[in-house]
Amino acid sequence: MAEMMTPTAQPSSADPRPRRRRGRWLAVLHTPVGASAGVLLVGVLLLAILAPLFWTHQANAVDTNHVLEGTSSAHWVGTDNLGRDLFFRVLVATRLSIGLALLATAIAVVVGLILGTAPLLVGRRAGRLVTAVVNIAVAFPGLLLALFFAVIFGIGRTGAVLAIGFAGAPTFARLSQTLAAGIAERDFVAAARIAGVNRVRLLLRHVLPNIGEPLVVNATIGAGGALLSFAGLSFLGLGVQAPSYDWGRLLQDGLSGIYLHPAAALAPGVAIVVAGLTFNLFGESVAKGIGLTGTIGRIPLLSAGTDAEQPAAATPDEGIPAQDREEAPNAVLAVENLSVTFPGADGPVRPVRAVSFAVRRGEAVGVVGESGSGKSLTALAVARLIEEPGHVAADRLEFLGTDLLAGTARAHRQLLGTSFAMVFQDPMTSFNPTRRIGHQLAEVARQHQGMTRQQALARAVDRLRAVRVPAAERRVRQYPHEFSGGMRQRAMIGMGLMGDPALIIADEPTTALDVTVQRQVLELLQSIRAADNVALLLISHDVAVVRQVCDRVLVMYAGRIVEDVPAAELSTAARHPYTRALVAAVPDMHVDLNRPLPVIPGRPVDPAHQPVGCPYAPRCPLAGERCIREDPALVADEAGRRVACWHAGEPIPDDWQEKAMARDIIGAGEPS
Numbered sequence: 001m002a003e004m005m006t007p008t009a010q011p012s013s014a015d016p017r018p019r020r021r022r023g024r025w026l027a028v029l030h031t032p033v034g035a036s037a038g039v040l041l042v043g044v045l046l047l048a049i050l051a052p053l054f055w056t057h058q059a060n061a062v063d064t065n066h067v068l069e070g071t072s073s074a075h076w077v078g079t080d081n082l083g084r085d086l087f088f089r090v091l092v093a094t095r096l097s098i099g100l101a102l103l104a105t106a107i108a109v110v111v112g113l114i115l116g117t118a119p120l121l122v123g124r125r126a127g128r129l130v131t132a133v134v135n136i137a138v139a140f141p142g143l144l145l146a147l148f149f150a151v152i153f154g155i156g157r158t159g160a161v162l163a164i165g166f167a168g169a170p171t172f173a174r175l176s177q178t179l180a181a182g183i184a185e186r187d188f189v190a191a192a193r194i195a196g197v198n199r200v201r202l203l204l205r206h207v208l209p210n211i212g213e214p215l216v217v218n219a220t221i222g223a224g225g226a227l228l229s230f231a232g233l234s235f236l237g238l239g240v241q242a243p244s245y246d247w248g249r250l251l252q253d254g255l256s257g258i259y260l261h262p263a264a265a266l267a268p269g270v271a272i273v274v275a276g277l278t279f280n281l282f283g284e285s286v287a288k289g290i291g292l293t294g295t296i297g298r299i300p301l302l303s304a305g306t307d308a309e310q311p312a313a314a315t316p317d318e319g320i321p322a323q324d325r326e327e328a329p330n331a332v333l334a335v336e337n338l339s340v341t342f343p344g345a346d347g348p349v350r351p352v353r354a355v356s357f358a359v360r361r362g363e364a365v366g367v368v369g370e371s372g373s374g375k376s377l378t379a380l381a382v383a384r385l386i387e388e389p390g391h392v393a394a395d396r397l398e399f400l401g402t403d404l405l406a407g408t409a410r411a412h413r414q415l416l417g418t419s420f421a422m423v424f425q426d427p428m429t430s431f432n433p434t435r436r437i438g439h440q441l442a443e444v445a446r447q448h449q450g451m452t453r454q455q456a457l458a459r460a461v462d463r464l465r466a467v468r469v470p471a472a473e474r475r476v477r478q479y480p481h482e483f484s485g486g487m488r489q490r491a492m493i494g495m496g497l498m499g500d501p502a503l504i505i506a507d508e509p510t511t512a513l514d515v516t517v518q519r520q521v522l523e524l525l526q527s528i529r530a531a532d533n534v535a536l537l538l539i540s541h542d543v544a545v546v547r548q549v550c551d552r553v554l555v556m557y558a559g560r561i562v563e564d565v566p567a568a569e570l571s572t573a574a575r576h577p578y579t580r581a582l583v584a585a586v587p588d589m590h591v592d593l594n595r596p597l598p599v600i601p602g603r604p605v606d607p608a609h610q611p612v613g614c615p616y617a618p619r620c621p622l623a624g625e626r627c628i629r630e631d632p633a634l635v636a637d638e639a640g641r642r643v644a645c646w647h648a649g650e651p652i653p654d655d656w657q658e659k660a661m662a663r664d665i666i667g668a669g670e671p672s
């Protein structure tokens, strides 16, 4: 089987919609190679359809007066041992040769697709087993597999089709696995999972439409290989049997007299080469035109769900602050000692550690921190979206009083699907590019509220109106690419409102938008919150945004919450040196433009190399001996503000930045 093509970039929502896909395939015909391959392909296919209709009689006419003749004006390629015209026989054999090769390719694609997407459907253990079987099968040479299957399925055209189909399946299985795993990581799949869409529907509606194009391209290339393999099996006497004939069979017949009449063997050989090259060339041209590359990547293992049964993280258990515990009945979300662990090269890596917080009904809580501080993973863990091999553990993870660590995934889906919404960073990837917006919104209502298609679409229109999408009746029929970025983000929020959300988690919802649209989206989130008393967990790099929208701010560093402070007091009452540095790094109207803007010197901690003491100590102006030795616990004061610092609230020297930066520069210049 030919080398497989995988997309250089994952199919983006910018390009894979059906109409433009068609356009891209046609655009390939505008290149010289693509056009030649296209013409050849049409020619071969027409020949396969028409040749038996027009020339079967000439091909089968026995003429014992002219047996085994060479080329002549009457018989361009000569005759066989019954005097039948070989030229017409080669033409007529096109249908069987091409038809059987295409059938074998179809079997390879279907079986490969089933094997490749099985890990998405059958759960972790069975999925691993399927993947292992595919890996072993891929390691076998294709021809060996084909011969093996040919013996199993028996001699003849059916056996040969099955043999070549099954021999090609592992390659397509691997390709499907790679593509499906890439799609499964996309935001719109996460959104569908939050909406409670079951695995089969997820596969049929969201994954398959997005992996179809590369599969078809590879199948086209694969058809060339299948043609060659089929000719090989027929040549060996394992494929098509007399009186039927394909090119392989004609090649075998012609080979016995090759020294006397070489054309008898050459003609079917040329036909095999030309047709094989045609499929290959066309597939390669399309692949090049639509941006597929020739190497197959490592197969990401994908399995469902997180495993909550493992023991909790061995990091300090801070617990929910007293005032949050007391108000637990009013808490929409209660998280206690949450950790997320991944396997690493040198042992488990824990990018989220001992995170505890609660969000009350109608409250807006911001989560800030530098890149890699664990903000998104915390949100994904809450939404039960961490995939294996990631592992979530917590002493408590409750949403609307329901323990998300107990009970079935189905029950969680139902609860999260109706009462929880997640808005992702990139509105480009939040929707399935191959489905109309209205259908994607309606899916939630049909899944959880038992609405009919019509009712669900009517609700989608209503929800789009609620998020101020103009001409909502028309917009529901459009594809995501027909929406602007801001409108797509609003539609995503509208999707969250299809149920009756008590909590919206918005992970950097405005980062990918321009400033004006940012403001509109933030205002929309605020108005929804105010109108329906919906709680909001807003994750952002942007301290200014969080300060503007939220009641309370959780500051994360190295996978932990290091401070929990009212948003209004962020500038005045923050006590952790990291929070103060984050606030100082936000320029305001009074900033002195003659001085460099404040930055936080040094680099964030690599989760794989957590220090023993306070992880911020190497960058901290207040760090002392104890900070290097002991990691401070997150401690609440009487007012409920929490901070994890041995020197919380101590004054920071004016010149700390200059000193720290000088230390950094000198450090960077020193040989290691």
Ligand SMILES: Nc1ncnc2c1ncn2[C@@H]1O[C@H](COP(=O)(O)OP(=O)(O)OP(=O)(O)O)[C@@H](O)[C@H]1O
Pocket: 342, 351, 369, 370, 371, 372, 373, 374, 375, 376, 377, 378, 390, 541, 607
């Ligand atoms: N699947 C994963 N496997 C291993 N490590 C991961 C995985 N996902 C995230 N991490 C690591 O966990 C850490 C926290 O990631 P996370 O995405 O939560 O950070 P973040 O604060 O949201 O950053 P950003 O603002 O850039 O999104 C990072 O160091 C990241 O490399």
